[in-house]
Amino acid sequence: MASLIDLANPTRFMRFSAALLPWLAAIAALLIAVGLYLAWFSAPADYQQGETIRIMFIHVPAAWLAMMFYSMMALSALGTLVWRHPLADVAQKAAAPIGACFALICLVSGALWGKPMWGTYWVWDARLTSVLVLLLIYLGIIALWRVLDDPSRAARAVAILTLVGFVNVPIIKFSVDWWNTLHQPASVLRMGGPTIHPSMLWPLLILAIGFTLFALALHMVAMRAEIMRRRVRTLTILEAERLDRLAAQGVPA
Amino acid sequence: MSGLLDGIGPHAGFILASYGVAALVLAGLTLAILRDHAAQKRALDALERRGAGRRSGREMA
Numbered sequence: 001m002a003s004l005i006d007l008a009n010p011t012r013f014m015r016f017s018a019a020l021l022p023w024l025a026a027i028a029a030l031l032i033a034v035g036l037y038l039a040w041f042s043a044p045a046d047y048q049q050g051e052t053i054r055i056m057f058i059h060v061p062a063a064w065l066a067m068m069f070y071s072m073m074a075l076s077a078l079g080t081l082v083w084r085h086p087l088a089d090v091a092q093k094a095a096a097p098i099g100a101c102f103a104l105i106c107l108v109s110g111a112l113w114g115k116p117m118w119g120t121y122w123v124w125d126a127r128l129t130s131v132l133v134l135l136l137i138y139l140g141i142i143a144l145w146r147v148l149d150d151p152s153r154a155a156r157a158v159a160i161l162t163l164v165g166f167v168n169v170p171i172i173k174f175s176v177d178w179w180n181t182l183h184q185p186a187s188v189l190r191m192g193g194p195t196i197h198p199s200m201l202w203p204l205l206i207l208a209i210g211f212t213l214f215a216l217a218l219h220m221v222a223m224r225a226e227i228m229r230r231r232v233r234t235l236t237i238l239e240a241e242r243l244d245r246l247a248a249q250g251v252p253a
Numbered sequence: 254m255s256g257l258l259d260g261i262g263p264h265a266g267f268i269l270a271s272y273g274v275a276a277l278v279l280a281g282l283t284l285a286i287l288r289d290h291a292a293q294k295r296a297l298d299a300l301e302r303r304g305a306g307r308r309s310g311r312e313m314a
Binding site for chain 2: 050051055059101104105231
């Protein structure tokens, strides 16, 4: 626990992330390559859905990551509001575009899977609509970060919006159980274990872990950029104040 | 290309389009994050070279 708190120091985080990033990126690339190979050349076609089952290997990890990143943002929002953690709002701001991209991939790949299987790209059922709402919340959060100049004020406003929006995450997860939807029920993360055959489950899990590590690596780079942006902002203000002082004293800058 | 399309059945277009969109979105996201990181690093280096953050003119001497 003490080492986690130590890591919360931005300077320590910069050092730690610089050392970890190459390993994270390399393991992610390896897992994604192996997962894609298994998904395309080892996993069989589905007895009902045929070759379109290959869309599952990107659709499902994208859905998981869209929800995982939002859950991470909700935890960061608590960190911002309750503990005023120095890295919490940095982590939250850096996560939003990544989660939004996975939500977009989930929606587009789902539509492209839906057309040949359901006969339509889109229906307003609970699962599809709640994921669309998730994407809209992500976009709202990104927009809110951009309209408020002061990072600490923006962080508090975004944290409140994030926590309010978190109610959508369990709705997404349980929408297929609570309502009668066109979308199939859970077949991996369910009570009683996965119903999916191991020849498809393994490529799916390997790709899910690979994409997760890839997304975490991106998140770490985005957090580093955000920490530097804040440092640039502070230094620019300090430089302007110093130049003002020098000008007042009649000393050339 | 047509061999590959034949191999993945009549819905090849949907399957390839979904992988294509995912690749495009993730490549764009990666590029945007890396470019932002590089831009912030350049700006920070430039400020530190100029001695920004020093509290007085004397510190520059």
